Amino acid sequence: MSTHTSKSIQTRVTTHSGWEYALSFLKEVINYRFQKEFSGSAAGYPIWNPGEHTREPLLSWIADKELPTAEIIVLLIGLVPHVSPGFIHNIISDFFPSGGELPDLGGVKGKNHRGILPTGETIQFLLAGKEIEGRILVSAYFSPDHFFAQEGVLYLETVPAGEPVMSGKIIIEEEFLALLTTNRSYQPKTGKEFPAEKIDTTLEWEDLVLSSKTLxxxxxxEIWLRYHHTLLNEWGMKRSIKPGYRILFSGPPGTGKTLTATLLGKYTKKPVYRIDLSMVVSKYIGETEKNLSRLFDKAKNKSWILFFDEADAIFGKRTNVRDAHDKYANQEVSYLLQRIEAHPGLVILASNFKNNIDTAFTRRFQSIVEFENPGYKERYTLWKKNIPVQVTFESDCSLQEIAKKYEVTGANIVNIIQYVCLKTIAMDKREISLKTMLEGIKKEYLKEGKMISI
Structure with a gap:
């Protein structure tokens, strides 16, 4: 579009901050288009040149991504309602003091927002005016293949059937908006719209005790999380393989599945969200699919790790169709299969029993990681790592003997240590006795319905 590449006179803008420069530039762009379309003449097309302000978050991000002028305008017009609600309305009022309809400019009113919310048509007008070919080309900025969609920056809201696609509002992704306006990561609230909670850990890889095969x-x-973008884009594998990664963590409770997921996120700087299946699964027909759709739509193009704990509840084997309920339950599994395959990020399913997961899913996993109950060597390491450094033992209490005799998981060991330490403190003692240790072990065995010989 010729208006984007104009090298004519640069508009000078005196500002005090990066945001002020950006809004001043956008104002010049809008005024240029008004003058060209409604007055028949206009000064040179404004040139983006923030100079010293490029170190500020918004302008620094634009510089790092090397955005062309047209894409800068798309970004700024999407951001402007969030930082200056009356911005577009005020410019229109200055240029058209007598008022009037401007259908070419696009824009809609919101339910709460009292200013003008820009649409795809707004971008068409600013970048191409009334030039039909140029207006058609503008739709490329909202394509799923465009940088804006791939990087989770912005998209066009879906419009009612029969209305022009470009009349949809420009939606800035909440995560991206938070990054540019507060310089912080966006944390979605757990609820019906997003049935998941962020999980993290203060532990390190050294605290995770697994068999060498599992590790x-x-x-x-971890390698995939760090380098999959290079594989897909720089090495050209995007045409041959699906972008996402699907994994099954299989093994008994307490063997480190959740901790492993949080550590993967911690060391690759990606947030981990554990899906609350109680908020996803619904007895009402079609509701489960809607809940899943909201979840995956929210996570699309984000660098999030989705962790489905106790996944059997929703990824379980399909049944023979005996009634309408079975039919719709199987449809839920099929729908979930489609969404997981299409999701570009990392999805981890955790299950106590691998055989409970529908084979349609297991065939599509890139990896199935078995978390086994720890052997003597792993149990002894877990005992040593989790016992407080200031704790000592009475002479008849040997961690080696306890690790050999009692088959417990890492989670069991943490619970036992908490119990015996509190009990020892309550008795005003400094040394842990064998009797107290055995009480803690027995408590864990009974909790899981196991028999124990002391």
Whole structure:
């Protein structure tokens, strides 16, 4: 579009901050288009040149991405309602003091917002005016393949059937908006619209005790998280393989599945969200699919790790169709299969029993990681790592003997240590006795319905 590449006279703008420069530039762009379309003449097309302000978050991001002028305008017009609600309305009032309809400019009113919310038509007008070919080309900025969609920056809201696609509002992704306006990561609230909670850990990789085979598989996942963009884009594998990564963590409770997921997020700087299946699964027909759709739509193009704990509840084997309920339950599994396959990020399913997961899912996993109950060596390491450094033991209490005799998981061991330490403190003692240790072990065994011989 010729208006984007004009090298004519640069508009000088005196500002005090990066945002002020950006809004002043956008104002010049809008005024240029008004003058060209409604007055028949206009000064040179404004040139983006923030100079010293490029170190500020918004302008620094634009510089790092090397955005062309047209894409800068798309971004700024989408951002402006969030920082200056009356911005577009005030410019229109200055240029058209007598008022009047401007259908070419696009824009809609919101339910709460009292200013003008820009649409795709607004961008068409600013970048191409009334030039039909140029207006058609503008739709490329809202394509799923465009940088804006791929990087989770912005998109066009879906419009009612029969209305022009470009009349949809420009929606800035909440995560991106938070980054540019507060310089912080966006944290969605857990609720019906987003049935998941962020989980993290203060532990390190050294605190995770797994068999060498399992740890090797986990490190392969970490490699994918770090380098999959290079594989898909720079090495040209995008045409051959699906963009996402699907994994099954299988093993008994307490063997480190959740901790592994949080550590993967911690060391690759990606937030981990554990899906609350109680808020996803519904007895009402079609509701489960809607809940899943909202979840995956929210996570699309985000660098999030989705962690489905106790996944059997929703990824379980499909049944023979005996009634309408079975039919719709199977449809839910099929729908979920489609969404997981299409999701570009990392999805981890955790299950106590691998065989409970529908084979339609397991065939599509890139990796199935088995988390086994720890053996003697792993149990002894877990005991040593989790016992407070200031704790000592009475002479008849040997961690080695306890690790050999009692088959417990890492989660069991943490619970036992908490119990015996509190009990020892309550008795005003400094040394842990064998009797107290065995009480803690027995408590964990009974909790899981296991028999124990002391």
């Amino acid at each position: 090797t598989q986990v490190k392969e996942i």
